[in-house]
Amino acid sequence: MTSSISADPLVGRMRPFGTTIFTEMSALAARTGSVNLGQGFPDTDGPPEMLDAAAEALRSGANQYPPLPGIPALRQAIATHEQRFWGLTHDPDTEVVVTAGATEAVAAAILGLCEAGDEVVCFEPYYDSYAASIALAGAVRRVVTLRPGPDGRYEFDEGELRAAFGPRTRLMLLNSPHNPTGKVFTPDELTLIARLCQEHDVYAVTDEVYEHLVFSDASTPHVPLATLPGMNERTLRISSAGKTFSCTGWKVGWATGPGPLVSSVLRVKQFLTFVNAGPLQPAVAVALNLPDSYFTGFRDTLQSRRDRLVAGLADAGFGLLPSEGTYFVTADIRPLGGTDGVDFCRTLPDRCGVVAVPTQVFYDHQDRGRHLIRFAFCKREDVIDEAAQRLRTLA
Secondary structure, three states, X not given: OOOOOOOOOOOHHHOOOOOOHHHHHHHHHHHHOOEEOOOOOOOOOOOHHHXXXXXXXXXOOOXXXXXXXXXXXXXXXXXXXXXXXXXXXXXXXXXXXXXXXXXXXXXXXXXXXXXXXXXXXXXXXXXXXXXXXXXXXXXXXXXXXXXXXXXXXXXXXXXXXXXXXXXXXXXXXXXXXXXXXXXXXXXXXXHHHXXXXXXXXXXEEEEOXXXXXXXXXXXXXXXXXXXXXXXXXXXXXXXXXXXXXXXXXXXXXXXXXXXXXXXXXXXXXXXXOOOOOHHHXXXXXXXXXXXXHHHHHHHHHHHHHHHHHHHHHHHHOOEEOOOOEOOEEEEEOHHHOOOOHHHHHHHHHHHHOEEOEEHHHHOOOHXXXXXXXXXXXXXXXXXXXXXXXXXXXXX
């Protein structure tokens, strides 16, 4: 009898997805004792009000399954937050769902909305989980490349975006502020995206986890796609507590939008994680209700740290692209003689004791990003200064 057991039992659609670059580079940082500016996690804890609320919830018995959509206090806080900052009105009982981070929200949205063969339009470079989630759904990604414009800020070709939409397009997946480029999409760009979504009658899924991290020198403020005319009824908006409140390990995210879209996420989520982070949900509700001064202060702190790292990268000889938001800045390795970002990042720890992430792994067309790498500046000032000092030895 012929055995049906394969040396590689993984289904074909997932074989292109090995160990994530974040896992590889963080392990490299630990092994070499390097400063880890690769993975985007802060090295400080979030606001004390939030941490105190979490400790109190742990002690007061909030340690069992929360409701499937999330605890009422958090769903109400999310709805209040969206009205307060973006003027979006959502029913916390039917139009808000709490997820295991934004990653689960994106995956559940794609799994819940796409049939096999449906097409998803997204921009490259893209966060790596997008491609995996599209593959899990049996859908097809149609990528549009972001390229540095004359001023260094990333932009896209309108004709290329129009050509990506077709009769099989099911949804538009948009990340703004954008990881890994730090781009913030402009109102004109968003208007074009909204027009195409309506012309082709497709849904939009927007990943806005960096909604509060748009810097004062950005070319535009953050504008949620759902606020544009005709888009609220077809947009599922995703965000999370991890980036804004420096608690990436909590994995508390959410999706908001029209009831049928939120229901699609909920019906998939119940068979992924079912529920998550019971004792942490009350604490996130507290954080979302913090005064405006917290959000502006957090943004200003990250902008200062961006400037600190950028100065060090410039001294080291990197070419730099503007970072308008997020945790990240993109650097061009060609002025230092680099030609391949993966090779550059794998040897960087031995050369100077710093870890970065090669941006090319976030492209379908890897040659378009082969010369770019990404640094995270969501670290303490002393850590950034140490990394900058080490990087300067490259010059």
